[in-house]
Amino acid sequence: MSAHQPLPLHALSGAGMDRVLPASRWPRWRRAAWLLLPAVAILAWALAPEGLRVPAETLQLAAVQQGPFRDDLALRAQLRPQHQLMIDATEGGRVEAVLVKDGQALRAGQALVQLSNPQREQEVLARTAEVAQQLANLSTLRAAQAGAQAQWRRELAQRRHELALAGEEAERLQALAAQGFVSPLAERTARRQAELQRQLLLQAEQDSQAELQVRAQTVSEMERAVQGLSAGLTLVRQAAERLTVRAPADGQLSGFSLQPGSVIRPGERLGRIDDLRSWLLSAEVDEFYDARIQPGLGAQLLQGGKTWPLVLRERQATVQQGRFKVEFAFVGDAPEGLRPGQSFEIGVRLGAPAAALWLPTGAYLADGGGASVYVLDPDGRHARRRPVQLGRRGSAQVEVLGGLRAGEQVLVGPTAAYEGHAVLRLSGVPAVAASQPLH
Incomplete structure (x- = not known):
């Protein structure tokens, strides 16, 4: 074909490329089934059993009851002596x-125990020797003081004797001078001699007083020093005795x-x-009861078939990890045979019994700021979560203020595994109701 010759019409239209396809192998009814599959799935989901499947034998039910609500609180308390004296070592050493x-x-x-401390023993010996040395020095000073006093007594006696002789001599010469037997000069010399002896006696008395005063002061200071050393020795000995x-x-x-x-x-x-004559019972209380637990609140302990009254003696002001501590003391006598560390169940009366709608403690779970319970349907096959309003909580009861009716069955026990599920689908026969009227 020449390069300038025009192409055929079917070549330009592409009709030569078409071919006949074989018939589909899928029947029309199968294609229709695929189209209906989403609708079937939606219908199956709508008709499927509702809620989380839970074996009924693992659950416990309790009936909401109308009756007396006992406003009591049960606590587990630990016994300890009210008065305890700590024994600390005041001295160190080897046992x-x-x-x-x-x-x-x-x-x-x-x-209780005997210690040994060589340093204390050496201190006692050193202080004893020092006190003994100072006592010897004090004895020497006292002996010197006594000798000085004796010496001054002899000196003063001699001066008084010489003054007496000089006075007699002056009087004798004065009489002779008046008669002209001695010269006036001899009489004046005798008077001057008597005056000199008087002045010497006066000076000797002053000197003796001054010297004896100084010696007495020295002895007194030495006595105080010895007393201080003796007091130190006493302290060291007391430390050694400790x-x-x-x-x-x-x-x-x-x-x-x-x-x-x-x-x-x-x-x-x-x-x-431990002083075993008086006891305290220490317990921890949930912060829910913070406003209702105050000193002076009454409680009781059942021991040996007898009820022992208690009183709340003290409560901790701060709340730690959702709990606070309280201490109860016995009113009167305590049971015999108590031992530190024992645990007892005590009951605290928060209020007088009154008629109310209630359910057992533990039959609810937290839900934000409120509470909810799983309520059994009349058919017995489903338990639906329902918000409720709760009031006072006792040791075995919780007051119901709204959301439930008397006779309805609710789940009792841990429900944390069902969080996020509004409906529980029970398989099998539910457990027997757990709650009974309290007496």
């Missing part, structure tokens, strides 16, 4: 002997675990003495 055992009954002043640790009061020894050969430091805790 030479342990004289008592943990849990032993003690008397005031009874020896190497024998003694019980400060009667009671039972607790927390004592020293062993011979161990070394303790000053201020180290050795144990404590």
